[in-house]
């Protein structure tokens with residue numbers, strides 16, 4: 001589904017990703033961990049088209065996408081979930097969700113809000129909001145949401161927009177325990193829908209529940225790429241996180 005080969009990204013003279021290769025099959029959930037500054041977010045920025053690469057290829061469904069602008073990558077099914085970024089804060093939750101539904105490839109756009117297509121979209125938007133327990137706030141502005149609620153709204157908008165590959169960058173960071181359960185539920189739902197999911201998380205105990213594979217990044221390289229049990233048991237993991245001999 002997603003295949004990255006020999007990716008190099010540099011900011012001025014600092015090379016952040018140094019020939020990174022990684023792939024995810026359709027329906028697979030891959031966890032990505034690594035110390036602060038190891039290049040995890042840069043990797044997602046590059047996949048979604050928000051950071052330029054120096055060399056390497058990125059393929060989505062066997063099609064190279066590395067020279068496409070971000071919105072074209074999104075139309076091909078790539079869902080980048082930003083924290084609070086993709087949300088229009090001055091619009092209501094319902095309007096935010098409707099915009100995502102309308103952006104789906106092939107969606108019939110009707111000028112009349114009373115058309116059957118528009119009615120169906122509204123029902124679907126409300127259903128999506130119900131799934132993240134925000135239906136009571138449908139007519140409130142998005143700016144009234146907490147950080148965790150915005151994150152849920154953002155993931156659900158990406159679902160509504162029809163993405164097939166999800167890039168989740170620390171979806172549970174700064175989220176309350178109850179909302180962590182909501183994030184868990186959404187990830188499970190993405191898996192049930194056979195979506196491909198890449199999750200960056202610092203908490204290996206949290207992601208190993210979902211992931212068939214965990215990739216460990218360090219200084220712009222893939223150090224380990226294996227099933228969670230073997231990653232956990234590997235000495236290199238400790239070295240990377242706690243320094244040699246720890």
Ligand SMILES: Nc1ncnc2c1ncn2[C@@H]1O[C@H](COP(=O)(O)OP(=O)(O)OP(=O)(O)O)[C@@H](O)[C@H]1O
Nearest residue numbers: 011012014016034035036037038039040041042043
């Ligand atoms: N736009 C940029 N300009 C210059 N340097 C950048 C830019 N974005 C990232 N970097 C640098 O690239 C390196 C990797 O950053 P990145 O955000 O990818 O790390 P990360 O693995 O996501 O870290 P964290 O776990 O803290 O989120 C860092 O040294 C960072 O300073």
Ligand SMILES: [Mg+2]
Nearest residue numbers: 040041042169
């Ligand atoms: Mg990061």
